Amino acid sequence: MDKNDNNWEPVIGLEIHAQIISNSKLFSGASTNFGSEPNTQVSLVDAAMPGMLPVINKVCVEQAIKTGLSLNAQINKRSVFDRKNYFYPDLPQGYQISQYTQPIVGKGSIEIDLKNGNSKKIGITRLHLEQDAGKSIHDLDPNKTYIDLNRSGVALMEIVSEPDIRSAEEAQEYVKKLRSILRYIQTCDGNMEEGSLRCDVNISVKKKNEDFGTRCEIKNVNSIKSIGQAIEHEFHRQVEIIESGDKVQQETRLFDEKKGETRPMRTKEEAHDYRYFPDPDLPPLEISTNLIGEIKKNLPELPDVKKKKLIDGYGLSSYESSILISDKNNVDFFEAVINENNQRKPKVVVNWIIGDLFSLLKKNNLDIKKSPVKPSDLGELIDLIENSTISGKLAKTVFDEMFYNRKKPKKIIKQKGLIQITDSGEIENVITKVLSQNVDKVNEYKSGKEKLYGYFIGQIMQETKGKANPKLVNEILKKKLAK
Amino acid sequence: MNDLKDINIEKSLELLKTKKISSKELVEFYLTEAESKKNLNAYISLNLDNAINLAKESDKRISSNKMRALEGIPIAVKDLFCTQNFLTTAASGMLQNFIPTYESTVTQKLWDAGAILIGKTNLDEFAMGSSNETSFFGSVINPLSINNKKYVPGGSSGGSAAAVAANIALAATGTDTGGSIRQPASYCGIVGLKPTYGRCSRWGIIAFASSLDQAGPMTKTVKDAAILLDIMAGYDNKDSTSANLDDINFSKSFDKIKKLKVGIPKQYKSDKLSPEIVKLWEDGIDYFKKKNCTVIDIDLPHTDYALATYYIISSAEASSNLARYDGVRYGKRQSSNDITTLYEQTRSQGFGNEVKRRIMIGTYVLSAGYYDAYYLKAQKVRSKIIDDFNQAFEKVDVIFTPTAPSDAFEQGTKIDDPIQMYLNDVFTVPASLAGLPAISVPIGLSQNGLPLGFQIIGKRFDENSVLAAGKIIEDCANFGEKK
Numbered sequence: 002m003d004k005n006d007n008n009w010e011p012v013i014g015l016e017i018h019a020q021i022i023s024n025s026k027l028f029s030g031a032s033t034n035f036g037s038e039p040n041t042q043v044s045l046v047d048a049a050m051p052g053m054l055p056v057i058n059k060v061c062v063e064q065a066i067k068t069g070l071s072l073n074a075q076i077n078k079r080s081v082f083d084r085k086n087y088f089y090p091d092l093p094q095g096y097q098i099s100q101y102t103q104p105i106v107g108k109g110s111i112e113i114d115l116k117n118g119n120s121k122k123i124g125i126t127r128l129h130l131e132q133d134a135g136k137s138i139h140d141l142d143p144n145k146t147y148i149d150l151n152r153s154g155v156a157l158m159e160i161v162s163e164p165d166i167r168s169a170e171e172a173q174e175y176v177k178k179l180r181s182i183l184r185y186i187q188t189c190d191g192n193m194e195e196g197s198l199r200c201d202v203n204i205s206v207k208k209k210n211e212d213f214g215t216r217c218e219i220k221n222v223n224s225i226k227s228i229g230q231a232i233e234h235e236f237h238r239q240v241e242i243i244e245s246g247d248k249v250q251q252e253t254r255l256f257d258e259k260k261g262e263t264r265p266m267r268t269k270e271e272a273h274d275y276r277y278f279p280d281p282d283l284p285p286l287e288i289s290t291n292l293i294g295e296i297k298k299n300l301p302e303l304p305d306v307k308k309k310k311l312i313d314g315y316g317l318s319s320y321e322s323s324i325l326i327s328d329k330n331n332v333d334f335f336e337a338v339i340n341e342n343n344q345r346k347p348k349v350v351v352n353w354i355i356g357d358l359f360s361l362l363k364k365n366n367l368d369i370k371k372s373p374v375k376p377s378d379l380g381e382l383i384d385l386i387e388n389s390t391i392s393g394k395l396a397k398t399v400f401d402e403m404f405y406n407r408k409k410p411k412k413i414i415k416q417k418g419l420i421q422i423t424d425s426g427e428i429e430n431v432i433t434k435v436l437s438q439n440v441d442k443v444n445e446y447k448s449g450k451e452k453l454y455g456y457f458i459g460q461i462m463q464e465t466k467g468k469a470n471p472k473l474v475n476e477i478l479k480k481k482l483a484k
Numbered sequence: 485m486n487d488l489k490d491i492n493i494e495k496s497l498e499l500l501k502t503k504k505i506s507s508k509e510l511v512e513f514y515l516t517e518a519e520s521k522k523n524l525n526a527y528i529s530l531n532l533d534n535a536i537n538l539a540k541e542s543d544k545r546i547s548s549n550k551m552r553a554l555e556g557i558p559i560a561v562k563d564l565f566c567t568q569n570f571l572t573t574a575a576s577g578m579l580q581n582f583i584p585t586y587e588s589t590v591t592q593k594l595w596d597a598g599a600i601l602i603g604k605t606n607l608d609e610f611a612m613g614s615s616n617e618t619s620f621f622g623s624v625i626n627p628l629s630i631n632n633k634k635y636v637p638g639g640s641s642g643g644s645a646a647a648v649a650a651n652i653a654l655a656a657t658g659t660d661t662g663g664s665i666r667q668p669a670s671y672c673g674i675v676g677l678k679p680t681y682g683r684c685s686r687w688g689i690i691a692f693a694s695s696l697d698q699a700g701p702m703t704k705t706v707k708d709a710a711i712l713l714d715i716m717a718g719y720d721n722k723d724s725t726s727a728n729l730d731d732i733n734f735s736k737s738f739d740k741i742k743k744l745k746v747g748i749p750k751q752y753k754s755d756k757l758s759p760e761i762v763k764l765w766e767d768g769i770d771y772f773k774k775k776n777c778t779v780i781d782i783d784l785p786h787t788d789y790a791l792a793t794y795y796i797i798s799s800a801e802a803s804s805n806l807a808r809y810d811g812v813r814y815g816k817r818q819s820s821n822d823i824t825t826l827y828e829q830t831r832s833q834g835f836g837n838e839v840k841r842r843i844m845i846g847t848y849v850l851s852a853g854y855y856d857a858y859y860l861k862a863q864k865v866r867s868k869i870i871d872d873f874n875q876a877f878e879k880v881d882v883i884f885t886p887t888a889p890s891d892a893f894e895q896g897t898k899i900d901d902p903i904q905m906y907l908n909d910v911f912t913v914p915a916s917l918a919g920l921p922a923i924s925v926p927i928g929l930s931q932n933g934l935p936l937g938f939q940i941i942g943k944r945f946d947e948n949s950v951l952a953a954g955k956i957i958e959d960c961a962n963f964g965e966k967k
Binding site: 045048049050051052053054055056057084086088090093094095096144146148274276277278280281282283284 | 565566572574579582584585586588686687688689690691693694695721722723724725800801803804806807808810812813814821823827847850851852855859
């Protein structure tokens with residue numbers, strides 16, 4: 002924050018809407034596929050046809066419990082679904098089913114790491130389940146609005162933080178941390194571009210040791226970068242208002258991504274009266290201690306714990322560990338390679354994964370779960386390099402072949418005759434041949450043109466189609482040239 | 485053959501089974517009768533296209549000994565149940581042309597048992613009313629009207645009651661939210677059973693007040709009500725409030741119950757009660773005593789608050805349930821370039837006055853600042869009313885009361901006085917609020933010569949005792965002879 006604002010600090014609380022990973026919607030059997038043709042993932046319930054009734058999707062409840070447990074939060078054994086009533090064309094029922102006074106998850110917290118090396122605990126107020134709305138599409142026709150109900154009824158977790166956040170950096174770290182937890186436990190894919198993770202920012206300003214000021218809610222803040230920009234902008238705006246002698250008005254504001262600023266959406270007076278009341282179509286949600294215990298038992302190690310283990314146990318760098326824990330499937334892949342043969346060097350394994358594998362996955366728009374190269378295949382390849390069956394350089398070609406043709410490394414090496422030449426006699430013969438064909442250059446080398454060393458290596462490798470063991474080539478070539 | 489008019493389901497099944505009549509004859513007879521009594525306005529639509537074909541299929545099944553429980557029996561269905569590919573209106577201009585692509589669970593069960601849809605019956609718009617005068621398709625006339633005047637059949641299931649009473653339906657389905665099966669049954673001199681809340685699925689029934697709505701049979705005899713209930717009842721995983729209980733064969737077991745303990749609630753004995761109702765009440769008590777039942781005075785101390793509680797809760801739920809009729813996806817739309825105008829015009833033109841009144845009451849009682857004083861307080865009173873019944877049912881098996889405070893009244897006499905109209909429900913709403921099963925059975929005629937029914941309320945899911953007590957009144961009152 003700016004020097005002029007030295008005496009001021011922002012007070013920030015975040016509301017995150019996280020779309021739950023689940024095959025079907027919160028209260029209907031319709032599919033949740035992103036990017037399908039408009040209005041193809043819509044059941045009679047989602048379209049709010051007369052006489053249709055909601056039925057809770059157990060998977061979504063379990064996902065919320067899983068998330069609650071991962072946020073060190075209290076799971077409420079009894080929670081209630083309420084109707085939040087308002088009219089909007091992409092809200093077919095005329096109400097959103099949400100949880101108002103009795104959410105499924107209560108107080109919890111997460112730890113964030115800051116640039117200055119400190120860490121800070123951010124409180125979670127609650128997590129509740131609710132339905133997403135459909136989408137209104139205004140830009141297809143100048144006079145019409147189109148409605149797509151594919152998203153209507155998709156399950157969301159609204160995760161509300163305590164107003165514990167005091168800077169844009171903290172807010173960004175909080176969202177990043179939350180996102181990595183959600184991804185790690187597979188309850189939300191955390192994709193902010195596709196809108197499966199959305200953020201509203203509540204912000205007020207105050208001087209240190211003073212009481213909280215009047216807050217504004219900023220909607221539509223949908224990237225980590227925007228969170229930073231929106232907070233910076235709103236912080237300055239509010240400080241300026243107060244310093245000029247005015248008062249901040251409680252209102253809902255919209256973040257304009259292009260301009261990087263917030264603008265008014267509606268004031269407190271224009272605020273909706275949502276007329277919340279318990280949904281009479283849904284009995285209170287009762288969760289058994291058994292179910293909570295079962296989910297707890299199957300909960301993966303959380304990213305923080307796992308990261309520490311990767312660093313301490315495998316000697317990975319903080320950077321490498323961070324990349325692995327951004328998705329639990331990465332860690333699973335890594336550990337599968339190691340666990341199959343604990344002689345494999347973790348550093349080598351992680352480099353293959355975050356280097357060659359990730360680059361090909363990204364290029365082909367594939368998820369690591371759908372990787373054509375399986376952990377055992379990568380392990381086999383690494384072993385073949387380790388025992389000098391193949392050179393590291395040729396291994397890259399083999400890896401490409403494994404990826405695109407789904408073949409085992411041994412088979413590729415055999416078919417293409419890529420086995421490394423480790424017979425020093427054979428290598429010596431090749432070197433002798435190359436040197437005798439280049440007598441001039443050998444003389445030039447000996448008279449001081451040492452750059453030619455690389456030329457000889459190149460010729461030898463060409464002669465052996467890259468299969469000669471580089472170490473042996475080096476040893477023998479040096480010996481020969483020294484003569 | 486020519487007494488098809490006065491037969492009931494039980495008798496029809498016998499005649500069909502012994503091939504004394506065919507389903508085709510039966511269906512044709514009722515269709516013809518229905519057409520000849522169009523002036524009653526009991527039906528919104530008749531199944532002229534399909535009913536006879538279905539009857540022919542039933543006849544085939546009967547002749548090949550594949551008769552199902554309701555094979556070939558024509559049933560009229562309140563036009564609040566969604567019927568696949570068949571106009572379903574809720575008697576509202578909003579759904580005047582609505583043809584569902586789906587079939588309600590309860591009606592599907594009827595068709596699966598071999599019953600045949602003969603037509604959809606008129607009702608108060610969205611089941612809101614006690615006189616069937618709020619229908620978009622016009623008022624229904626009570627077939628027992630006297631002195632060349634038009635009397636109301638009661639409501640909201642007025643069309644169903646009138647159809648059964650006029651012998652233009654063998655039996656009908658109704659729905660009961662605060663008395664909508666029992667009160668019209670009383671006014672038209674037929675049997676109407678509201679099962680326990682949760683006994684019959686609400687899926688596919690156009691919702692009025694979700695925590696109160698319940699489907700039930702409207703029939704000529706108590707036995708017929710049990711026969712229909714056998715088919716209509718049952719758990720449905722598409723309705724979260726549906727009770728998951730073992731199936732009971734009501735028609736085969738209810739008359740085994742003898743020696744009931746019958747409670748008479750002193751709070752129902754108002755000074756304003758007409759002497760003729762007091763007299764019939766005493767007659768009823770004598771019938772029970774004659775059949776070796778014990779009659780006990782009981783206390784339901786919160787009865788006075790039931791009516792207000794009912795109108796708050798049912799209107800609150802209705803205001804939200806009817807939000808989906810917004811002109812966006814189906815039903816009536818009054819087009820406009822502005823979405824707010826579209827909503828306003830569609831809803832002010834699509835809904836009738838009574839529906840608008842309930843939406844406004846409901847919106848008001850849920851509004852910020854009024855919620856605690858109305859909705860929340862009503863919920864608390866509802867719990868007290870439930871407690872009252874729980875305590876009473878420690879002493880008695882069933883409770884015996886008048887169904888309505890009067891006999892049927894003339895059309896137009898109460899429609900402009902909502903309070904007078906709502907008072908019709910004073911005896912029926914307590915059982916609705918408590919979700920209890922209750923039946924109305926005709927007991928005699930008023931001085932005007934119009935039918936009067938009495939109500940028997942039972943414990944949750946104890947429809948059998950309710951039916952058994954109803955049978956005692958039916959047998960002793962011998963109403964059929966008095967008509």
